[in-house]
Amino acid sequence: xxxxxxxxxxxxxxxxxxxxxxxxxxxxxxxxxxxxxxxxxxxxxxxxxxxxxxxxxxxxxxxxxxxxxxxxxxxxxxxxxxxxxxxxxxxxxxxxxxxxxxxxxxxxxxxxxxxxxxxxxxxxxxxxxxxxxxxxxxxxxxxxxxxxxxxxxxxxxxxxxxxxxxxxxxxxxxxxxxxxxxxxxxxxxxxxxxxxxxxxxxxxxxxxxxxxxxxxxxxxxxxxxxxxxxxxxxxxxxxxxxxxxxxxxxxxxxxxxxxxxxxxxxxxxxxxxxxxxxxxxxxxxxxxxxxxxxxxxxxxxxxxxxxxxxxxxxxxxxxxxxxxxxxxxxxxxxxxxxxxxxxxxxxxxxxxxxxxxxxxxxxxxxxxxxxxxxxxxxxxxxxxxxxxxxxxxx
Amino acid sequence: xxxxxxxxxxxxxxxxxxxxxxxxxxxxxxxxxxxxxxxxxxxxxxxxxxxxxxxxxxxxxxxxxxxxxxxxxxxxxxxxxxxxxxxxxxxxxxxxxxxxxxxxxxxxxxxxxxxxxxxxxxxxxxxxxxxxxxxxxxxxxxxxxxxxxxxxxxxxxxxxxxxxxxxxxxxxxxxxxxxxxxxxxxxxxxxxxxxxxxxxxxxxxxxxxxxxxxxxxxxxxxxxxxxxxxxxxxxxxxxxxxxxxxxxxxxxxxxxxxxxxxxxxxxxxxxxxxxxxxxxxxxxxxxxxxxxxxxxxxxxxxxxxxxxxxxxxxxxxxxxxxxxxxxxxxxxxxxxxxxxxxxxxxxxxxxxxxxxxxxxxxxxxxxxxxxxxxxxxxxxxxxxxxxxxxxxxx
Numbered sequence: 127x128x129x130x131x132x133x134x135x136x137x138x139x140x141x142x143x144x145x146x147x148x149x150x151x152x153x154x155x156x157x158x159x160x161x162x163x164x165x166x167x168x169x170x171x172x173x174x175x176x177x178x179x180x181x182x183x184x185x186x187x188x189x190x191x192x193x194x195x196x197x198x199x200x201x202x203x204x205x206x207x208x209x210x211x212x213x214x215x216x217x218x219x220x221x222x223x224x225x226x227x228x229x230x231x232x233x234x235x236x237x238x239x240x241x242x243x244x245x246x247x248x249x250x251x252x253x254x255x256x257x258x259x260x261x262x263x264x265x266x267x268x269x270x271x272x273x274x275x276x277x278x279x280x281x282x283x284x285x286x287x288x289x290x291x292x293x294x295x296x297x298x299x300x301x302x303x304x305x306x307x308x309x310x311x312x313x314x315x316x317x318x319x320x321x322x323x324x325x326x327x328x329x330x331x332x333x334x335x336x337x338x339x340x341x342x343x344x345x346x347x348x349x350x351x352x353x354x355x356x357x358x359x360x361x362x363x364x365x366x367x368x369x370x371x372x373x374x375x376x377x378x379x380x381x382x383x384x385x386x387x388x389x390x391x392x393x394x395x396x397x398x399x400x401x402x403x404x405x406x407x408x409x410x411x412x413x414x415x416x417x418x419x420x421x422x423x424x425x426x427x428x429x430x431x432x433x434x435x436x437x438x439x440x441x442x443x444x445x446x447x448x449x450x451x452x453x454x455x456x457x458x459x460x461x462x463x464x465x466x467x468x469x470x471x472x473x474x475x476x477x478x479x480x481x482x483x484x485x486x487x488x489x490x491x492x493x494x495x496x497x498x499x500x501x502x503x504x505x506x507x508x509x510x511x512x513x514x515x516x517x518x519x520x
Numbered sequence: 521x522x523x524x525x526x527x528x529x530x531x532x533x534x535x536x537x538x539x540x541x542x543x544x545x546x547x548x549x550x551x552x553x554x555x556x557x558x559x560x561x562x563x564x565x566x567x568x569x570x571x572x573x574x575x576x577x578x579x580x581x582x583x584x585x586x587x588x589x590x591x592x593x594x595x596x597x598x599x600x601x602x603x604x605x606x607x608x609x610x611x612x613x614x615x616x617x618x619x620x621x622x623x624x625x626x627x628x629x630x631x632x633x634x635x636x637x638x639x640x641x642x643x644x645x646x647x648x649x650x651x652x653x654x655x656x657x658x659x660x661x662x663x664x665x666x667x668x669x670x671x672x673x674x675x676x677x678x679x680x681x682x683x684x685x686x687x688x689x690x691x692x693x694x695x696x697x698x699x700x701x702x703x704x705x706x707x708x709x710x711x712x713x714x715x716x717x718x719x720x721x722x723x724x725x726x727x728x729x730x731x732x733x734x735x736x737x738x739x740x741x742x743x744x745x746x747x748x749x750x751x752x753x754x755x756x757x758x759x760x761x762x763x764x765x766x767x768x769x770x771x772x773x774x775x776x777x778x779x780x781x782x783x784x785x786x787x788x789x790x791x792x793x794x795x796x797x798x799x800x801x802x803x804x805x806x807x808x809x810x811x812x813x814x815x816x817x818x819x820x821x822x823x824x825x826x827x828x829x830x831x832x833x834x835x836x837x838x839x840x841x842x843x844x845x846x847x848x849x850x851x852x853x854x855x856x857x858x859x860x861x862x863x864x865x866x867x868x869x870x871x872x873x874x875x876x877x878x879x880x881x882x883x884x885x886x887x888x889x890x891x892x893x894x895x896x897x898x899x900x901x902x903x904x905x906x907x908x909x910x911x912x913x914x
Contacts, residue, residue, distance in 0.1 A: 324768050
């Protein structure tokens with residue numbers, strides 16, 4: 127997913143309608159964790175944030191699951207002069223669609239990530255060096271199981287809801303499958319039950335850009351070092367898939383960076399879109415670990431509910447949650463059809479499920495959109511009484 | 521564009537319905553050539569092939585213009601045991617849609633290319649080394665002007681037609697603008713009058729992959745060397761944009777390379793689509809020069825008829841040719857709408873123009889499709905009597 131803009135006035139981010147200053151915490155699990163691959167870690171850490179308060183019945187928690195390049199910091203700011211709020215700050219806060227006056231919101235950096243949670247950039251106690259590609263192989267199922275342990279640790283008895291876009295949507299669906307009695311509502315947006323060949327192909331090009339960079343060195347590099355060129359290339363390319371042709375054309379079109387200079391015959395930056403992409407690549411390498419990028423894109427590629435459970439309907443058989451699946455018309459990475467198929471399979475499996483398709487032109491990242499329509503949809507889904515819920519038809 | 525498949529039986533490629541064995545030739549222009557940038561070369565070479573015979577009135581020539589990664593070898597084979605015919609062999613030959621029994625077909629590697637024509641991999645006589653990025657900057661206009669000199673050299677009096685897909689379509693349109701009295705028919709497919717921000721963005725990622733590869737060395741490398749890793753990454757990514765999600769899913773889906781091995785936890789090739797893409801990248805670096813890739817993608821990005829001439833209608837004002845523009849429904853690189861706009865602008869400029877949109881699921885490279893519908897369209901356009909031609913309406 128794309129990064130949030132760094133343009134919010136500080137005063138606004140500290141207003142009463144905002145969460146304000148938040149601090150991440152670490153959940154250190156000291157029991158052995160067995161990955162789907164069979165590999166075992168003696169323990170793991172998840173870095174997470176919470177907003178709002180857990181109620182007395184411990185059943186008002188909402189778990190937010192992040193996408194490939196996201197992290198646990200989804201709302202609020204980390205300091206009074208922090209101009210960049212969490213990545214879903216528009217959605218989460220006092221009185222917002224995910225209302226922290228009502229709900230206890232939890233968001234953790236995924237297992238395999240690089241923003242405080244255990245992942246390939248964590249130090250292997252046996253060697254004193256980062257695990258690199260000796261970190262256990264991570265799947266969406268491993269991410270979900272680790273988050274369940276965090277919720278147990280926080281004392282959550284049942285999840286009021288679980289929400290995610292893109293890879294976050296995969297986690298939300300799998301959570302409802304694996305922990306059916308624990309999960310009351312699933313909101314999965316701009317997601318898929320399995321990636322298409324094209325999505326795998328884009329991930330593979332990104333991985334090749336990283337692994338062919340001599341600084342990758344078979345994944346063995348010091349923290350903060352590594353294949354910065356390859357990772358920037360991977361990010362620039364992936365960024366194109368997160369937006370749409372229409373949104374790029376509206377934002378940049380063919381505008382030149384220095385229009386006054388006339389025709390310029392050079393391979394340096396000429397178009398604004400080039401400058402923007404290079405900035406995206408450079409910003410990313412300062413905050414993301416290349417090995418984590420390999421691990422998480424592989425987790426995305428391997429996610430295939432139908433293959434894992436026999437069929438999509440069989441996969442959804444245990445689900446007890448009510449589900450809302452949201453597709454966006456301009457999303458060409460995980461197109462609306464792939465989202466609609468999830469909702470249809472849930473319905474075929476006899477579950478309470480709805481599908482909504484929003485007309486946007488922002489592409490895959492439309493789930494991050496500032497949209498009153500989307501807010502109303504989410505608020506309605508989270509706040510309506512389940513007992514009297516009316517199922518949508520597709 | 522993608523490479524033709526290497527699976528044609530030798531016997532078929534030497535049949536009477538085929539062109540058979542062809543040999544490229546070099547047109548060496550010894551007069552100075554001034555590029556649009558103002559830079560001057562003392563002369564240049566275009567490597568080309570011809571099929572069929574120029575008639576007595578020297579007006580049965582058809583110029584074929586290739587796309588980014590194409591070359592002059594568009595039909596026939598180079599040797600009796602050559603299993604890989606020219607890239608448009610399905611279209612061009614005796615009795616085919618572009619009938620070499622009737623037409624004198626010419627195709628040249630573009631100026632700036634790397635398959636025999638002058639380009640950055642050519643040796644600079646002043647230094648004895650490849651020009652590298654000291655080769656003059658190339659635009660679509662330069663490509664077109666060089667090809668006009670070749671046609672003059674071959675004794676062509678007027679072009680019966682000019683045909684191109686993708687970048688070839690840009691050349692076809694510009695040829696009709698620059699040499700209106702010389703050009704009777706223009707057939708432009710899967711093209712655009714100017715690239716969108718998204719298309720520029722993909723090209724820029726490819727260029728960055730090349731230029732950030734340490735082996736690029738500011739464009740200074742020995743022939744056959746250079747940034748092989750960066751060029752392979754650029755090609756892998758670009759290849760995804762030449763096809764469609766549907767065609768990749770049909771061809772590869774999520775099939776595993778070694779399905780018997782079960783779940784495999786590795787960053788090596790797992791999916792067939794990964795193996796295919798890596799092969800595409802590796803095959804490309806053995807036949808294409810990285811600096812040419814930079815030059816030609818820049819020529820693509822800078823092509824903007826409306827900007828160059830004031831408006832699309834003004835650009836088309838001098839055109840005398842009859843035009844057929846063909847868009848393909850699944851082409852998301854140069855979508856049908858961008859092709860339709862060309863035809864509409866030609867009509868608004870008072871020209872004889874038609875637009876056809878073919879429903880395919882092969883993506884941008886649909887113009888290379890083996891399709892009787894496409895053949896009939898092209899044959900009809902090339903062979904009908906212009907005097908009695910009925911204009912299509914859109």
